[in-house]
Amino acid sequence: MTSLPTLAAHEEHELSLLLSGRCRRCAERLPGGTALRGRPCPRCGEPTLPSAMDRAALHELHGTQSTVRLWLAVAAVTAGALVASWFPLVNSLLLAGALVWIRFTIVRPGLTLLTPRRRIVTRWTLRLATGCFLALSVIVLELLTLIPAAGAVVKTVVSAGQVAAAGGATRSYLSWQVGREGRGEPVALWEVALLAVWTVVLLAVVAGMVAVVLWILGKLGLLHARALQMMQEARP
Numbered sequence: 001m002t003s004l005p006t007l008a009a010h011e012e013h014e015l016s017l018l019l020s021g022r023c024r025r026c027a028e029r030l031p032g033g034t035a036l037r038g039r040p041c042p043r044c045g046e047p048t049l050p051s052a053m054d055r056a057a058l059h060e061l062h063g064t065q066s067t068v069r070l071w072l073a074v075a076a077v078t079a080g081a082l083v084a085s086w087f088p089l090v091n092s093l094l095l096a097g098a099l100v101w102i103r104f105t106i107v108r109p110g111l112t113l114l115t116p117r118r119r120i121v122t123r124w125t126l127r128l129a130t131g132c133f134l135a136l137s138v139i140v141l142e143l144l145t146l147i148p149a150a151g152a153v154v155k156t157v158v159s160a161g162q163v164a165a166a167g168g169a170t171r172s173y174l175s176w177q178v179g180r181e182g183r184g185e186p187v188a189l190w191e192v193a194l195l196a197v198w199t200v201v202l203l204a205v206v207a208g209m210v211a212v213v214l215w216i217l218g219k220l221g222l223l224h225a226r227a228l229q230m231m232q233e234a235r236p
């Protein structure tokens, strides 16, 4: 699975302990950033990852693990969308579910590797960016329900693509932060400033999303009423 063939089984086990934020010897939970900074375990004093090569290996293992989890999410959304995409709002709910899955299986383990300051910036950047993405995706998916030609297949492809894009961006961003942590680079000021920009964008897109969903619900109501009316008129 990993592209590190030189790793022995026990080393891989120790790395996966570190990957889940635990000491490779006593399995005690480590404070954020310990392994990537190569600091010793505060409980047993075991040096976590003394060499830069080991830290690079941890970074790579983190990338491999999150890729597998991302593809699971894409597969699940594709299957769900194929079965139920004729129903309004189902695709949006599937997408929201996939983003929650990404949050718990990819983002959370990644965050445990980071030092507190970087963890806060990374967590909030991802939260706000994911919120913007979800709101935009709901707009696109729900507008698609109004186009009769855009059948289940189109909606399935669009939602699978959205999960892949959101997960891919999340993964790359986390991996970038994990890499910076490993090299001991500090959090840049522009990363903090970017949070304010994301907040403004999020407010704007959420307002747009609410407007679109209300408009579509109204339109569906109208269509429904007209269909009923036509059925009554068709009766002898």
Ligand SMILES: [Zn+2]
Pocket: 023, 024, 025, 026, 027, 028, 041, 042, 043, 044, 045, 046
């Ligand atoms: Zn320890």
